[in-house]
Amino acid sequence: MAMTLEEISAIFDEINWKHTYKKEDDVIVSIGGNSTSNIMLFTRLSEDGEMFDMSGRIINDEGEQLSTKESKHIAPLMAYLLLRNYETKFGTWEFSKESGIVSYAVEIPLEDNKLTAKQLKRITSMMNSSGDEADNIKHILEHGSLPLDGDEAAKKIAELEAMLAQLQGSGI
Numbered sequence: 170m171a172m173t174l175e176e177i178s179a180i181f182d183e184i185n186w187k188h189t190y191k192k193e194d195d196v197i198v199s200i201g202g203n204s205t206s207n208i209m210l211f212t213r214l215s216e217d218g219e220m221f222d223m224s225g226r227i228i229n230d231e232g233e234q235l236s237t238k239e240s241k242h243i244a245p246l247m248a249y250l251l252l253r254n255y256e257t258k259f260g261t262w263e264f265s266k267e268s269g270i271v272s273y274a275v276e277i278p279l280e281d282n283k284l285t286a287k288q289l290k291r292i293t294s295m296m297n298s299s300g301d302e303a304d305n306i307k308h309i310l311e312h313g314s315l316p317l318d319g320d321e322a323a324k325k326i327a328e329l330e331a332m333l334a335q336l337q338g339s340g341i
Contacts, residue, residue, distance in 0.1 A: 171279040172218040180289045188212075199293075208273070208300030209234065210293070221284055224263075224274040225296045227303045235307065238269035242313035246271070249309055253302065259295055262302075271306060273299040 178190040178197055188199035188210075197212040208225040215222060227235040237243055250262040250271070260275045275292050277284070308316040315325075 171281050172214055172221065172283055174212070174214055177212060177214070177221075177284060177289070180284065180286050183286050184290050184293070186289075186293055207303040208296065210296055219278065219280050221277040221279050222274065223292055223296060224272045225299055226270055226272045227300070227306060229307075234270055235303075235310075236269040237264070237271060237310055240310040242310055245313050246306065246309045249305065249315065260299065262299075273302075 174190060174192075174195065174197055178188065181188045181197065181199070186199060188197050190197050195213060197210075199210045199212075200208070207228055209228050210223060210225045213222045213224075214220065229235050237246065240246070247264065250264060253262050260273055263272050263274055264270075265272075273296065275295065277288075277292075305315060308314075
């Protein structure tokens with residue numbers, strides 16, 4: 170066995186990351202994101218400790234997992250998540266059609282290796298920064314578009330219009 174959750178919990182202690190190890194559920198739960206703590210992190214191991222998995226689920230103001238079930242704006246959200254996946258070199262934004270849950274996931278095959286404190290610190294830092302996407306995701310689900318202001322909005326619109334013109338000119 171490459172790793173145990175007890176060992177990962179000890180590393181969380183070492184890097185001073187608040188967490189709760191729930192032995193009965195085989196998961197470590199913690200909160201991340203910006204100062205409003207808008208992402209709940211779940212750390213699991215599979216394949217007898219040979220696969221590390223951390224997923225972050227956006228939580229709403231009541232501390233509940235954000236669901237897309239009530240939104241009419243799933244298509245713009247999917248386009249945004251796909252763009253974020255393209256722009257990110259580490260981790261993947263995911264969407265569950267059944268539950269409506271949006272999450273950010275990092276999976277690392279450990280095989281017969283141990284996760285280091287430096288690696289876990291980098292993963293939690295990345296997960297923490299993914300929580301900063303929560304406001305954009307919430308805005309898209311409510312309004313169907315990104316929250317842009319003034320010059321930034323005009324620039325984005327011009328870029329999209331140029332791309333559309335190029336696509337129309339190419340016969341696609």
